[in-house]
Amino acid sequence: MISVFGSANMDLVAYTGRAPALGETVTGHAFRTIPGGKGANQAVAAARAGARTAFIGAVGDDALGPQIRAALADAGVDVSRLRTVPGPSGIAHIVVEDSGGNSIIVIPGANGTVTGPAEDDVAVIRRSAALLLQLELPMDAVVAAARAARASGRERPAVVLTPAPARELPAELLQAVDLIVPNEHEAAAITGETDPEKALAALLATVPEAVVTLGGEGALYGSRGSAPVHVPAFKVEATDTTAAGDTFAGALAVARTEGMPPERALRFASAAAALSVQREGASTSMPTRSEIDAFLTV
Numbered sequence: 634m635i636s637v638f639g640s641a642n643m644d645l646v647a648y649t650g651r652a653p654a655l656g657e658t659v660t661g662h663a664f665r666t667i668p669g670g671k672g673a674n675q676a677v678a679a680a681r682a683g684a685r686t687a688f689i690g691a692v693g694d695d696a697l698g699p700q701i702r703a704a705l706a707d708a709g710v711d712v713s714r715l716r717t718v719p720g721p722s723g724i725a726h727i728v729v730e731d732s733g734g735n736s737i738i739v740i741p742g743a744n745g746t747v748t749g750p751a752e753d754d755v756a757v758i759r760r761s762a763a764l765l766l767q768l769e770l771p772m773d774a775v776v777a778a779a780r781a782a783r784a785s786g787r788e789r790p791a792v793v794l795t796p797a798p799a800r801e802l803p804a805e806l807l808q809a810v811d812l813i814v815p816n817e818h819e820a821a822a823i824t825g826e827t828d829p830e831k832a833l834a835a836l837l838a839t840v841p842e843a844v845v846t847l848g849g850e851g852a853l854y855g856s857r858g859s860a861p862v863h864v865p866a867f868k869v870e871a872t873d874t875t876a877a878g879d880t881f882a883g884a885l886a887v888a889r890t891e892g893m894p895p896e897r898a899l900r901f902a903s904a905a906a907a908l909s910v911q912r913e914g915a916s917t918s919m920p921t922r923s924e925i926d927a928f929l930t931v
Protein backbone atom coordinates (compact mmCIF):
# COMPACT_ATOMS: atom_id res chain seq x y z
CA MET A 634 0.00 0.00 0.00
CA ILE A 635 1.06 3.59 -0.69
CA SER A 636 0.01 6.44 1.55
CA VAL A 637 -0.06 10.06 0.51
CA PHE A 638 -0.03 12.79 3.13
CA GLY A 639 -0.78 16.04 1.37
CA SER A 640 -3.05 18.69 -0.07
CA ALA A 641 -6.42 18.36 -1.77
CA ASN A 642 -7.89 21.33 -3.62
CA MET A 643 -10.57 22.22 -6.08
CA ASP A 644 -9.19 24.11 -9.07
CA LEU A 645 -11.65 26.80 -10.16
CA VAL A 646 -10.58 27.57 -13.71
CA ALA A 647 -11.85 30.52 -15.76
CA TYR A 648 -10.93 30.58 -19.48
CA THR A 649 -10.76 34.00 -21.11
CA GLY A 650 -9.31 35.84 -24.13
CA ARG A 651 -7.23 37.86 -21.71
CA ALA A 652 -7.04 38.15 -17.93
CA PRO A 653 -8.60 41.28 -16.38
CA ALA A 654 -6.38 44.06 -15.08
CA LEU A 655 -6.98 45.25 -11.52
CA GLY A 656 -10.41 46.94 -11.33
CA GLU A 657 -11.49 45.58 -14.72
CA THR A 658 -14.20 43.04 -15.59
CA VAL A 659 -13.94 40.84 -18.67
CA THR A 660 -16.29 38.20 -20.07
CA GLY A 661 -14.70 34.76 -20.27
CA HIS A 662 -15.90 31.85 -22.37
CA ALA A 663 -15.68 28.78 -20.10
CA PHE A 664 -15.41 27.70 -16.48
CA ARG A 665 -14.45 24.33 -15.04
CA THR A 666 -14.03 22.91 -11.55
CA ILE A 667 -11.23 20.35 -11.55
CA PRO A 668 -10.13 18.40 -8.45
CA GLY A 669 -6.46 19.04 -7.78
CA GLY A 670 -3.81 19.69 -5.15
CA LYS A 671 -0.42 17.98 -5.40
CA GLY A 672 -1.23 15.44 -2.70
CA ALA A 673 -4.54 14.40 -4.20
CA ASN A 674 -3.02 14.32 -7.70
CA GLN A 675 -0.23 11.99 -6.60
CA ALA A 676 -2.75 9.75 -4.83
CA VAL A 677 -4.86 9.48 -7.99
CA ALA A 678 -1.73 8.83 -10.07
CA ALA A 679 -0.61 6.02 -7.74
CA ALA A 680 -4.07 4.43 -7.54
CA ARG A 681 -4.54 4.51 -11.31
CA ALA A 682 -1.03 3.15 -11.83
CA GLY A 683 -2.08 0.09 -9.86
CA ALA A 684 -1.32 0.50 -6.15
CA ARG A 685 -3.66 0.33 -3.21
CA THR A 686 -3.47 3.98 -2.12
CA ALA A 687 -4.64 5.82 0.99
CA PHE A 688 -4.94 9.60 1.11
CA ILE A 689 -4.40 11.43 4.40
CA GLY A 690 -5.44 15.08 4.48
CA ALA A 691 -8.36 17.45 4.97
CA VAL A 692 -11.21 19.09 3.10
CA GLY A 693 -13.60 21.76 4.38
CA ASP A 694 -17.26 21.42 5.34
CA ASP A 695 -18.30 23.56 2.34
CA ALA A 696 -19.91 22.42 -0.91
CA LEU A 697 -16.52 21.60 -2.47
CA GLY A 698 -15.40 19.16 0.24
CA PRO A 699 -17.69 16.29 -0.84
CA GLN A 700 -16.76 16.86 -4.50
CA ILE A 701 -13.03 16.61 -3.75
CA ARG A 702 -13.67 13.48 -1.66
CA ALA A 703 -15.78 11.88 -4.38
CA ALA A 704 -13.15 12.54 -7.06
CA LEU A 705 -10.53 10.73 -4.99
CA ALA A 706 -12.85 7.84 -4.19
CA ASP A 707 -13.88 7.52 -7.86
CA ALA A 708 -10.21 7.13 -8.80
CA GLY A 709 -9.99 4.21 -6.35
CA VAL A 710 -8.22 6.08 -3.55
CA ASP A 711 -9.02 5.05 0.05
CA VAL A 712 -10.45 8.24 1.62
CA SER A 713 -11.17 6.85 5.09
CA ARG A 714 -8.36 9.04 6.51
CA LEU A 715 -9.52 12.19 4.70
CA ARG A 716 -10.93 14.47 7.38
CA THR A 717 -13.66 17.08 6.98
CA VAL A 718 -12.85 20.17 9.04
CA PRO A 719 -14.90 23.33 9.69
CA GLY A 720 -14.32 26.08 7.13
CA PRO A 721 -13.56 26.21 3.41
CA SER A 722 -11.78 23.56 1.32
CA GLY A 723 -8.49 24.41 -0.34
CA ILE A 724 -8.92 26.05 -3.72
CA ALA A 725 -6.76 27.18 -6.59
CA HIS A 726 -8.33 30.10 -8.45
CA ILE A 727 -6.90 29.92 -11.98
CA VAL A 728 -7.31 32.28 -14.92
CA VAL A 729 -6.22 30.75 -18.25
CA GLU A 730 -5.80 33.08 -21.23
CA ASP A 731 -6.30 31.82 -24.78
CA SER A 732 -2.54 32.39 -25.21
CA GLY A 733 -2.05 29.51 -22.71
CA GLY A 734 -0.65 31.82 -20.02
CA ASN A 735 -2.22 31.58 -16.59
CA SER A 736 -2.29 33.24 -13.19
CA ILE A 737 -3.16 31.36 -10.02
CA ILE A 738 -4.20 32.21 -6.47
CA VAL A 739 -4.01 29.27 -4.05
CA ILE A 740 -5.98 29.52 -0.81
CA PRO A 741 -4.98 26.59 1.44
CA GLY A 742 -8.26 26.47 3.43
CA ALA A 743 -8.56 23.04 5.09
CA ASN A 744 -5.02 22.09 3.98
CA GLY A 745 -3.66 24.87 6.17
CA THR A 746 -5.30 23.37 9.27
CA VAL A 747 -3.40 20.06 9.05
CA THR A 748 -0.86 19.88 11.87
CA GLY A 749 0.44 16.34 11.38
CA PRO A 750 -0.76 12.76 11.07
CA ALA A 751 -3.17 11.65 13.82
CA GLU A 752 -2.59 8.36 15.62
CA ASP A 753 -4.76 6.40 13.19
CA ASP A 754 -2.99 8.06 10.26
CA VAL A 755 0.39 7.00 11.65
CA ALA A 756 -0.86 3.41 11.77
CA VAL A 757 -1.73 3.65 8.05
CA ILE A 758 1.65 5.22 7.23
CA ARG A 759 3.48 2.46 9.08
CA ARG A 760 1.66 -0.25 7.14
CA SER A 761 2.62 1.38 3.81
CA ALA A 762 5.48 0.50 1.49
CA ALA A 763 5.88 4.17 0.57
CA LEU A 764 4.80 7.55 1.95
CA LEU A 765 4.45 10.35 -0.61
CA LEU A 766 4.92 13.93 0.59
CA GLN A 767 4.80 17.35 -1.09
CA LEU A 768 5.01 20.87 0.36
CA GLU A 769 1.43 22.18 0.08
CA LEU A 770 0.71 21.44 3.76
CA PRO A 771 2.29 23.34 6.68
CA MET A 772 5.98 22.35 6.90
CA ASP A 773 5.65 21.12 10.51
CA ALA A 774 2.94 18.68 9.41
CA VAL A 775 5.11 17.35 6.56
CA VAL A 776 8.06 16.90 8.92
CA ALA A 777 5.85 15.09 11.45
CA ALA A 778 4.64 12.63 8.79
CA ALA A 779 8.18 11.95 7.54
CA ARG A 780 9.37 11.34 11.09
CA ALA A 781 6.45 9.00 11.78
CA ALA A 782 7.48 6.93 8.75
CA ARG A 783 11.10 6.93 9.86
CA ALA A 784 10.18 5.68 13.31
CA SER A 785 8.47 2.60 11.89
CA GLY A 786 11.34 0.18 12.42
CA ARG A 787 12.98 -2.10 9.86
CA GLU A 788 10.00 -2.53 7.53
CA ARG A 789 9.47 1.19 7.34
CA PRO A 790 7.93 2.93 4.31
CA ALA A 791 10.15 4.63 1.76
CA VAL A 792 9.66 8.39 2.16
CA VAL A 793 9.32 10.07 -1.26
CA LEU A 794 9.33 13.90 -1.26
CA THR A 795 8.27 16.16 -4.12
CA PRO A 796 9.67 19.50 -2.87
CA ALA A 797 6.96 21.62 -4.50
CA PRO A 798 6.24 24.45 -4.24
CA ALA A 799 9.97 25.00 -3.63
CA ARG A 800 10.68 26.14 -0.08
CA GLU A 801 13.61 25.93 2.23
CA LEU A 802 13.88 22.35 3.46
CA PRO A 803 14.59 21.82 7.16
CA ALA A 804 17.42 19.37 7.86
CA GLU A 805 15.13 17.13 9.91
CA LEU A 806 12.90 16.67 6.86
CA LEU A 807 15.79 15.83 4.52
CA GLN A 808 17.16 13.36 7.07
CA ALA A 809 13.89 11.43 6.90
CA VAL A 810 13.63 11.34 3.08
CA ASP A 811 14.70 8.31 1.01
CA LEU A 812 13.98 9.71 -2.46
CA ILE A 813 13.51 13.34 -3.51
CA VAL A 814 11.82 14.16 -6.85
CA PRO A 815 12.08 17.88 -7.76
CA ASN A 816 11.68 19.33 -11.25
CA GLU A 817 14.70 21.23 -12.52
CA HIS A 818 13.42 24.58 -11.22
CA GLU A 819 12.78 23.21 -7.74
CA ALA A 820 16.16 21.44 -7.78
CA ALA A 821 17.83 24.76 -8.65
CA ALA A 822 15.91 26.63 -5.94
CA ILE A 823 16.87 24.07 -3.31
CA THR A 824 20.53 23.62 -4.22
CA GLY A 825 21.44 26.93 -5.91
CA GLU A 826 22.72 24.87 -8.91
CA THR A 827 21.05 25.58 -12.26
CA ASP A 828 22.85 22.69 -13.96
CA PRO A 829 20.66 19.61 -13.29
CA GLU A 830 23.63 17.24 -12.92
CA LYS A 831 25.21 19.51 -10.32
CA ALA A 832 21.85 19.94 -8.57
CA LEU A 833 21.45 16.16 -8.50
CA ALA A 834 24.91 15.74 -6.96
CA ALA A 835 24.08 18.40 -4.35
CA LEU A 836 20.80 16.65 -3.46
CA LEU A 837 22.65 13.35 -3.04
CA ALA A 838 24.77 14.93 -0.32
CA THR A 839 21.71 14.81 1.95
CA VAL A 840 19.28 12.25 0.44
CA PRO A 841 20.23 8.71 -0.68
CA GLU A 842 18.31 8.79 -3.98
CA ALA A 843 17.14 11.65 -6.19
CA VAL A 844 15.36 12.22 -9.50
CA VAL A 845 15.43 15.61 -11.20
CA THR A 846 12.67 15.80 -13.82
CA LEU A 847 13.43 17.83 -16.95
CA GLY A 848 10.02 18.19 -18.62
CA GLY A 849 10.17 17.08 -22.27
CA GLU A 850 13.87 16.32 -21.80
CA GLY A 851 13.15 13.41 -19.45
CA ALA A 852 14.64 12.82 -16.02
CA LEU A 853 17.98 12.37 -14.28
CA TYR A 854 18.29 9.66 -11.64
CA GLY A 855 21.07 9.36 -9.11
CA SER A 856 21.91 7.42 -6.00
CA ARG A 857 24.85 7.87 -3.68
CA GLY A 858 28.03 6.37 -5.05
CA SER A 859 26.81 5.66 -8.60
CA ALA A 860 26.93 7.62 -11.87
CA PRO A 861 23.76 9.57 -12.80
CA VAL A 862 21.43 8.01 -15.36
CA HIS A 863 19.46 10.06 -17.90
CA VAL A 864 16.10 8.57 -18.89
CA PRO A 865 14.68 10.42 -21.94
CA ALA A 866 11.04 11.45 -22.12
CA PHE A 867 8.82 9.61 -24.59
CA LYS A 868 8.23 11.64 -27.75
CA VAL A 869 4.58 12.61 -27.65
CA GLU A 870 2.39 15.56 -28.65
CA ALA A 871 1.97 17.43 -25.34
CA THR A 872 -1.34 19.29 -25.04
CA ASP A 873 -1.43 19.97 -21.29
CA THR A 874 1.52 19.33 -18.98
CA THR A 875 -0.42 20.17 -15.78
CA ALA A 876 0.49 17.65 -13.09
CA ALA A 877 3.06 15.82 -15.24
CA GLY A 878 5.35 15.82 -12.22
CA ASP A 879 2.64 14.49 -9.89
CA THR A 880 1.80 11.71 -12.35
CA PHE A 881 5.50 10.90 -12.59
CA ALA A 882 5.97 10.81 -8.79
CA GLY A 883 2.87 8.68 -8.16
CA ALA A 884 3.82 6.15 -10.84
CA LEU A 885 7.45 6.10 -9.73
CA ALA A 886 6.39 5.19 -6.20
CA VAL A 887 4.22 2.37 -7.53
CA ALA A 888 7.09 1.00 -9.62
CA ARG A 889 9.55 1.15 -6.74
CA THR A 890 7.20 -0.52 -4.26
CA GLU A 891 6.72 -3.32 -6.81
CA GLY A 892 10.48 -3.79 -6.72
CA MET A 893 11.35 -2.51 -10.21
CA PRO A 894 15.02 -1.50 -10.46
CA PRO A 895 15.62 2.27 -10.80
CA GLU A 896 15.91 2.58 -14.59
CA ARG A 897 12.85 0.44 -15.26
CA ALA A 898 10.91 2.36 -12.62
CA LEU A 899 11.86 5.65 -14.29
CA ARG A 900 10.73 4.35 -17.67
CA PHE A 901 7.40 3.34 -16.11
CA ALA A 902 6.99 6.78 -14.52
CA SER A 903 7.99 8.51 -17.79
CA ALA A 904 5.38 6.48 -19.67
CA ALA A 905 2.66 7.46 -17.18
CA ALA A 906 3.66 11.14 -17.45
CA ALA A 907 3.88 10.99 -21.27
CA LEU A 908 0.32 9.62 -21.38
CA SER A 909 -0.91 12.34 -19.02
CA VAL A 910 0.54 15.27 -21.01
CA GLN A 911 -1.44 14.18 -24.06
CA ARG A 912 -4.73 14.83 -22.22
CA GLU A 913 -6.35 17.89 -20.65
CA GLY A 914 -6.56 18.39 -16.90
CA ALA A 915 -4.75 17.17 -13.81
CA SER A 916 -6.17 14.06 -12.10
CA THR A 917 -8.52 13.44 -15.04
CA SER A 918 -5.48 13.03 -17.33
CA MET A 919 -3.74 10.28 -15.39
CA PRO A 920 -3.41 6.89 -17.06
CA THR A 921 -4.52 3.51 -15.71
CA ARG A 922 -2.15 0.61 -15.23
CA SER A 923 -3.30 -1.14 -18.38
CA GLU A 924 -2.76 2.05 -20.39
CA ILE A 925 0.80 2.38 -19.03
CA ASP A 926 1.59 -1.29 -19.71
CA ALA A 927 0.17 -1.07 -23.24
CA PHE A 928 2.19 2.10 -23.94
CA LEU A 929 5.40 0.40 -22.79
CA THR A 930 4.92 -2.67 -24.97
CA VAL A 931 4.41 -0.71 -28.21
Ligand code: ADP
Pocket residue numbers: 816817846847848849850851852865866867868869871874875876877878879881902903904906907910
Ligand atom coordinates in the same frame (compact mmCIF):
# COMPACT_ATOMS: atom_id res chain seq x y z
P1 ADP B 1 6.55 19.25 -13.30
O1 ADP B 1 5.20 18.94 -13.85
O2 ADP B 1 6.67 18.95 -11.84
O3 ADP B 1 7.08 20.59 -13.66
P2 ADP B 1 8.23 18.09 -15.40
O4 ADP B 1 7.72 19.16 -16.31
O5 ADP B 1 9.71 17.99 -15.23
O6 ADP B 1 7.56 18.17 -13.96
O7 ADP B 1 7.67 16.70 -15.97
C1 ADP B 1 7.77 15.49 -15.24
C2 ADP B 1 7.97 14.33 -16.20
O8 ADP B 1 6.85 14.29 -17.12
C3 ADP B 1 9.21 14.43 -17.09
O9 ADP B 1 10.34 13.87 -16.45
C4 ADP B 1 8.77 13.61 -18.31
O10 ADP B 1 8.99 12.22 -18.09
C5 ADP B 1 7.27 13.88 -18.40
N1 ADP B 1 6.99 14.98 -19.35
C6 ADP B 1 6.83 16.30 -19.08
N2 ADP B 1 6.63 17.02 -20.20
C7 ADP B 1 6.68 16.13 -21.22
C8 ADP B 1 6.53 16.22 -22.66
N3 ADP B 1 6.34 17.40 -23.26
N4 ADP B 1 6.62 15.07 -23.38
C9 ADP B 1 6.82 13.86 -22.79
N5 ADP B 1 6.96 13.72 -21.46
C10 ADP B 1 6.90 14.82 -20.69
